[in-house]
Amino acid sequence: MLSNHKPGRTLAFLTLLLAFNWLNAGAAVIAVYHTSDVHGWYSARPALWDKENSTRTIGGFAAFSDLLKKETTPYLLLDSGDMFQGTPEGILTKGMASIVLMNQLGYAAGVPGNHDYDYGEPNFKTLVPGAAFPFLGANLYAKDGGAQADYLKPYTIIKKGGKKIAVLGLLGKHTATSTLPDNVKHLDFRDEAAEAAKWLPVIKKQNPDAVIVLAHLGLSEEYSLKRADISVKTFNPVPPLSTLSVARAAPGIDLLLGGHNHAGFLSGYRDPVSGVWFGESGYGLSYVTRAELSFNDATGELEGIKVELLPLWTDLTGEDPAVLKTIAGFKADVEREMGKVVGSAATDLGFAANGLDSPLGNWAADIMRKEAGTEIAFQNTKGLRAEIRKGEVRLRDLYQTMPFENTVVTMRLNGAQLKQVLADNFRIGRSLMQVSGLEAEYKQAPDGTAEEIILKRGGREIKPGEEFTVATNNYLAFGGDGGAAFGGGKEIKDTLVPVRDLMIKAFSTGPVKAPATGRIKRME
Numbered sequence: 001m002l003s004n005h006k007p008g009r010t011l012a013f014l015t016l017l018l019a020f021n022w023l024n025a026g027a028a029v030i031a032v033y034h035t036s037d038v039h040g041w042y043s044a045r046p047a048l049w050d051k052e053n054s055t056r057t058i059g060g061f062a063a064f065s066d067l068l069k070k071e072t073t074p075y076l077l078l079d080s081g082d083m084f085q086g087t088p089e090g091i092l093t094k095g096m097a098s099i100v101l102m103n104q105l106g107y108a109a110g111v112p113g114n115h116d117y118d119y120g121e122p123n124f125k126t127l128v129p130g131a132a133f134p135f136l137g138a139n140l141y142a143k144d145g146g147a148q149a150d151y152l153k154p155y156t157i158i159k160k161g162g163k164k165i166a167v168l169g170l171l172g173k174h175t176a177t178s179t180l181p182d183n184v185k186h187l188d189f190r191d192e193a194a195e196a197a198k199w200l201p202v203i204k205k206q207n208p209d210a211v212i213v214l215a216h217l218g219l220s221e222e223y224s225l226k227r228a229d230i231s232v233k234t235f236n237p238v239p240p241l242s243t244l245s246v247a248r249a250a251p252g253i254d255l256l257l258g259g260h261n262h263a264g265f266l267s268g269y270r271d272p273v274s275g276v277w278f279g280e281s282g283y284g285l286s287y288v289t290r291a292e293l294s295f296n297d298a299t300g301e302l303e304g305i306k307v308e309l310l311p312l313w314t315d316l317t318g319e320d321p322a323v324l325k326t327i328a329g330f331k332a333d334v335e336r337e338m339g340k341v342v343g344s345a346a347t348d349l350g351f352a353a354n355g356l357d358s359p360l361g362n363w364a365a366d367i368m369r370k371e372a373g374t375e376i377a378f379q380n381t382k383g384l385r386a387e388i389r390k391g392e393v394r395l396r397d398l399y400q401t402m403p404f405e406n407t408v409v410t411m412r413l414n415g416a417q418l419k420q421v422l423a424d425n426f427r428i429g430r431s432l433m434q435v436s437g438l439e440a441e442y443k444q445a446p447d448g449t450a451e452e453i454i455l456k457r458g459g460r461e462i463k464p465g466e467e468f469t470v471a472t473n474n475y476l477a478f479g480g481d482g483g484a485a486f487g488g489g490k491e492i493k494d495t496l497v498p499v500r501d502l503m504i505k506a507f508s509t510g511p512v513k514a515p516a517t518g519r520i521k522r523m524e
Helices: 007-026 061-069 088-092 096-105 121-130 192-204 243-249 321-338 359-372 395-401 415-423 484-488 499-508
Strands: 029-035 075-079 140-142 155-160 163-170 187-189 210-215 255-258 277-280 287-295 302-311 341-345 376-380 391-394 407-414 433-436 439-444 450-457 467-473 490-498 520-523
Touching: 029 061, 029 163, 029 255, 061 096, 061 321, 075 096, 075 155, 075 210, 088 096, 088 321, 088 395, 096 121, 096 321, 155 192, 163 192, 163 287, 192 210, 192 243, 210 243, 243 255, 243 277, 255 287, 277 287, 277 302, 321 395, 341 395, 341 499, 359 376, 359 407, 359 433, 359 467, 359 499, 391 395, 395 499, 407 415, 407 484, 407 499, 415 433, 415 450, 415 467, 415 484, 490 499
Parallel strands: 029 075, 163 210, 210 255, 255 277, 376 467, 439 520
Antiparallel strands: 029 287, 140 187, 155 163, 287 302, 341 391, 376 433, 407 467, 407 490, 439 450
16 A cells, blocks of 8 residues: 555655644644733833832833744733823823834733723724724623623634634723713723623633633732732632632633732732632733643643743843834824923932822822812822932923822811721721821721721811811712712812822922821821
8 A cells, every 4th residue: 555655745745744733733832911001101111119120121012022022832912901091102192102002012902991991981982993903891881771882892712823712801890980980970880700701601602712801800909019929829708899709700711811900910820719810910011921821732622821920121021123113203292292391309209118108199188288278188099100209300200190180179078077088098908098187097907997097187186077178189079989988078179270280380399308208107
């Protein structure tokens, strides 16, 4: 029989066989790269938060692009939202710069974050047609009529390396109050776990080789702003507003990539109950998550997942010249305005070392109280996004510190309401509210909330029925996260004066010095 085979045919058969085996070998591993909460930080910057590497530059799309060029396995790129709100390039282009860069790198899918609605739903909808990838959101519906958002797909199937990867998208239900509530008052952000459970059977009918959930929701607020190894952590009970509840409600998920909390999981996390792997990628495109999906050569089935958080140190990754050129184009248009010097800082205005009141937060609350002429002022901690460093301060610095178009709102609150404001914002051992004209002491409960709160002004304890004039921002005053107690205020008035304008004015009058901390104290 062998003698009947012609050498040319044998050679062709062997060539095809080798090619087939090579293709199978190539399809055995697929890499998934994940970003979230980029917040407009398109460029590398010094890692000021890293004491050992504070002058070393990290992050940005150019570094990420060069990292991808070194990838040897088939890969796909996914993003969990909050793309642009945080820098002048992101803010002034209202997100279009993010779309251009994500197209350039070749993203496969994205999910809107809460801050992607900061300029309203119409603005976000203008971004979608420009994206060379689908935006996903299985749980977004119109309140009037209940129709699903037509600019978002519930899920997508991506073919990569001979495999079918299903990606289901979920917006955070918190979006109803974690952007300006008026922007999304017509939208129904339905329960993430229930919607995942509804869509998983639909997805499974298409026989995907792996199922990924992409969500603008985090595993645990406990790790907010932290990079941590949680590989041996146990979560009992399930944290509130957690991707863990999604994983346990919807059997069949292999990998869940979250965001919103600005947490980074160094080695991912595998839930022992559901078997789902989790990844989160921090803040500001300084780190990316790489998940490696391994498939059995014989059966083709998914047999293992490995998750790791990768730093984008530019001295290790390099920076893609083509991406740098794209970013430079955005910067040139923006820098003419943002490069203007507004004043100087006599000291650093930084974040709180102990998680309570900070020099930056105290200063922001102080200028609001002074300009509004009120007795007390409040500023949400998460509304301040970047420290102000000693020395010359440019308009760009203030846009990065206060990226939101918040305005000053005044009202009257009594002592009981003031106490409720702080009670609502003592969480995970931190104060999510900054104050001026007020001193607060509290005892911390085992769950990180406040067990007992004492408020004082000028050393005198405030009584529940006493009334005070108060200034805050419109996000908090009109239903934003942590601001429910402001809704009960009297004589509520939006001055329409931007908080950022008050910051500019403060720097124009002379060097700014950080106020002392200690306004909020934790009692033993």
